[in-house]
Amino acid sequence: MTVDPQAGRVPEERSGGGVSRPSAITVRIVGTGLIGASIGLALSRRGFRVLLSDPSPTARALTADLGGGVVDDDTPCDVVFVAAPPDVAAAVVAEQLKRWPSAVVADVASVKQRIVDEVAASVDADHLRRYVGTHPMAGRERSGAVAARADLFEGRTWVVCPQDGTDPDSVALVQDLAHATGAAVVTMPADEHDAAVAVVSHLPQLAASAVASQLRELPDEAIVLSGGGIRDVTRIAESDPMLWTQILAGNASSVAPVLQRVVAQLNSVARSLQQLATDESAAPGSRGEVARLISDGQVGHARIPGKHGAAPATYATVIVPIPDEPGAFARLFNDVGDAGINLEDLRMEHGVGAPVGLVELSVLPAVVDRLRDVLEDKGWNVHA
Incomplete structure (x- = not known):
């Protein structure tokens, strides 16, 4: 059984030892901070039915107002994402496994082995088969539902950490939902993740x-x-x-x-x-x-992966002084686009008391001369 990430549907049922699923997936989010609210926004945007639970009425109401789901503490669900703080995540996972005996329960805490051990000590083997530890490696400096974004997981790594006794169907369903948020899913044991x-x-x-x-x-x-x-x-x-x-x-x-x-x-x-x-x-x-x-x-x-997880690449840098005024960035980017060159990365630095910033444009070495010529023709001062 796989999830259609565009429609929030499951094309066919799986039979056997896995968890039975209806044709439409209902997802419950427990904890509507930055990560939980962002999961709700991402899955709601793709057509999934999302239910929101949180001890804070304000947090769950705000997530609902933002379009991350509907506030509901009682409706049965197929998958539960526990987005609780790491020090209470295991207790919440155990509670959700017991409350929803047919649902897959996944947590999204950034530590895994300790939570796995605590959950295993709190529930029986049948419940434990439906638990899947995960970690979406995305975040922001700001916290709370107000900082949530539907695209928070786009292109980000989402680690799934199944245990030896985890039901394969449960793992596959959680992986499908992670993919539906736009994340790149990686599977590894909990201890290796940590x-x-x-x-x-x-x-x-x-x-x-x-x-x-x-x-x-x-x-x-x-x-x-x-x-x-x-x-x-x-x-x-x-x-x-x-x-x-x-x-x-x-x-x-x-x-x-x-x-x-x-x-x-x-x-x-x-x-x-x-x-x-x-x-x-x-x-x-x-x-x-x-x-x-x-x-x-x-x-x-040099070992840090390049774009989209590809092998590391070496880029050339072109530095362009840019005036601190409205529209300056837009003009620069339009001129780069006119050169037909793809930017690999960029950064900006402001000098103290200076009315300009320094924009560093990273491009493939083969195109740096063309970029410099085009930008100079457009009136920019360029340092390569």
Whole structure:
């Protein structure tokens, strides 16, 4: 049985050991914060019937007003997505498994193994077969239903973590619904998921917060020097402290050793820099220690997948000063379009007190000369 992502329909029934399904899927969202409300918006837009439950009447009413479903605590459903905080997700999953004995129940918390273990300790084997742990790797710095978006999962990875005893039909149904939101579905065991996100998600949050915390006591005249580097590193430092405390505590066994490795690297570099600051002649190998960390970082960065999960690609960068005025971006993008060139990435940096910004356009190296020629012909100053 597969879900038609356009119509919210199931073309045919599956028989056998799986969970029986009607021809139309009803999805319940329990927890209408950013992720839950966004799931509701995405599935409602694709024609699924979505029911909304949340302890907060305001949150569920707001999600309904935004078009994410209808408020309903009593109607039976086929699939339940539990979008509760990580520290209570397992209890809510167990409650929903018992309340809806024919429904598939999936959670969307960003830690998995701990929740799997707690659910397994709370329900019997028959209930457990209908539980599917998942993690949509999407989010925003803002939280709550007011920040929800129907396209939040478009092109984002949605990890599904079935256990050995999970019903295959239940897994397939959850995967189909994740696909229906526009996500790219990846399947892996819960423990492997937790080890992976410790490095690619949880460590970056800690690093961003640690760096941003150094800005608290910096004099104003130093803060105004902030440029693209500090903005890039600290972008996610605005995240919700309560939520991230729950996430990190839930994945502590995976995060702690990663953080210890990073601390060891930084301590080694700190010792080398202190030696250089004290007496350069008495610090053999110190520069090599610093260079090694930067070099290892280059190697690691090169492994990050490129667009759409493809192999990493090397882009050329064209820098264009752009006036800080209405319509300037539109003119620049139109001129790039006139060149028939696809932008691979872009970023913008404002200079302190300057009436212009610097737009960095990343393109394939083969087209950089053509892009520069076209933009210069259109009157732009271009640096490649």
